[in-house]
Amino acid sequence: MGQAARRRAILEFRDELVIERHLAVYEEQLARINPGFGRDRLSILFVADNFPPETNAAATRVYERALYWVQWGHQVTIITSAPNFPQGKLFEGYENRWRQVEEIGGMRVVRVKTFITANEGVLLRTLDFMSFMGSAVLAGLFERKPDLVVSTSPQFFAAVAGWMLGAFRRVPFVFELGDLWPRSIVAVGAMRQKWLLAIMEWVELFLYRRAAAIIALTGAFKADLVRRAIPAGKIAVVRNGVDLPRYAPRPRDEALAQEWGLSGKFVVGYVGTHGMAHGLINVLDAAASLQGHDDIRFVLVGAGAERQMLIDEAKRRNLANVVFLPPQPKERMPVIWSLLDVALVHLKDAEAFAEVIPSKIFEAMGMGLPILLAAPEGEATAIVQGDKAGLCVPAGNPLALAAAAGRLKDDAGLLTRLTQQSLAAAPLHSREHQARQMIEALSMAARGQGAAVERINA
Structure with a gap:
């Protein structure tokens, strides 16, 4: 199934099923x-x-x-x-x-x-x-x-x-x-x-x-x-x-996708703070292993203590498959989410973060995006697995992250199924x-x- 067909199926699914479940829940x-x-x-x-x-x-x-x-x-x-x-x-x-x-x-x-x-x-x-x-x-x-x-x-x-x-x-x-x-x-x-x-x-x-x-x-x-x-x-x-009235599936903003070189690409995106708790250097390592796959892009949107370090490191490695978008105002966030095919949620590999539930999980559900979660096993992984809303990989394992991104790109059936299950779980949160x-x-x-x-x- 092509990207456009996949997105139409997602929107139809929301119209036919999710509103009913939303009210029931x-x-x-x-x-x-x-x-x-x-x-x-x-x-x-x-x-x-x-x-x-x-x-x-x-x-x-x-x-x-x-x-x-x-x-x-x-x-x-x-x-x-x-x-x-x-x-x-x-x-x-x-x-x-x-x-x-x-x-x-x-x-x-x-x-x-x-x-x-x-x-x-x-x-x-x-x-x-x-x-x-x-x-x-x-x-x-x-x-x-x-x-x-x-x-x-x-x-x-x-x-x-x-x-x-x-x-x-x-x-x-x-x-x-x-x-x-x-x-x-x-x-x-x-x-x-x-x-x-x-x-x-x-x-x-x-x-x-x-x-x-x-x-x-x-x-x-x-x-x-x-x-x-x-x-x-x-x-x-x-x-x-998640604020369901604000976060809901929408077509990709093609003008913005073209502006950032994402048109026609499979986009794995991280939206949020680039801080010490997030271990985003792991994303660059995963991107480095996928440089031969020109149809995949990793997008990082936001600001934080490690953002400039990440930008400098991506330039040093010549990672053409990594795109950094500047921080966006709150009212534009749903448009930014619309650029993604997969929502990446990432935490550092530390025991303390097994107790954390990133809010990005729930926003991704509202947008109807499958979740790729790299985090220590804990409450966040339990939610994603329990709601069958995405794939979980170990924190700090760039090869596992790259493999999961490739699997989601290549398996349209899996991507659609996770998309629908993610969206169906949104009213629960x-x-x-x-x-x-x-x-x-x-x-x-x-x-x-x-x-x-x-x-x-x-």
Whole structure:
């Protein structure tokens, strides 16, 4: 089956089957949630270092969930920094001022002054994080008293700010756990000072204990906390997911494909941060082994600490089958996804990343793309394999990655089957369902029932 025919089949499949399953799954999901979810109209103060127009996973997650909360009648105030991640350069139209207030999607967004630096270098990034912590606390003290304060990680200095604001305003503090800091820092080799690690681990446990409730992004995160004597009852699991109205199959943007030399090519694409946690040098190694296959292209879209190194290395090796696209604004992301035949999700080969579920998995499902996952065996591989949405290869094995890419290109039947199964799984990971789960947990915490929030997963 040719590429055009394959794409027509995918779109027809969505029209005929997925909408029916989408509605059926929603009915089942909503039936499992307390029908009184969010019945208390909450005033939520949310501390998040990243927020749109930044496009990383944390910024997107907070924004898309909060959009639903506002639609359901809750008041949401976001305290965040001036957008600059990951390059450490202010986005157009913004200044690094002590206080900037705007409205986005019905949310009150308060941006505060921070020490701005690129997403690289431990010392400078730590100064960035700590400056946000101080500025966020000051800003929060001048906001109207909320019903509760929520903070999200990474990074956990934002959570320190959230705890302090909760204590000062005498309201519950809820910790959304998006990453196991400082363990993930150690996993990428960014921290070797044992004394500093010990201090950060003490602060980490302090935050877990003081939080009225914890919202963990993965079951593995919850299990880790329980092993460290954090009560299971106060921990709910609300995974990352996809905003289905935004991410849906669409024809390839041929004008853009021609502009980037992708027209007529089989495109394996990575969309996201090029950071220390992602091990993308492995992708270059895989591409090097496939240089004789001119019909395959590896596309890397985004920015991050290792992007320039990857560009330089690809040039040094003369890898004509690797294309780098610059960071894109959030509203263009579905168009960028449309260029791909396969969504590549890649993590470094480290034990800590077995507990991570990259949000790119769910966006790929929404777009109707088969997933090629290179990651340590864990929750992410369990999702892809359980939903039969793609192929999994060991992290750090470029030959296995290259072989899987070649197999997907050559086996049209396999590609179509995985495409359809990926798309069919998307409603299981809808952002709306997760927003409902989380607002129920927040409502419980605001009512003094944070110690029992795990009930939302029953």
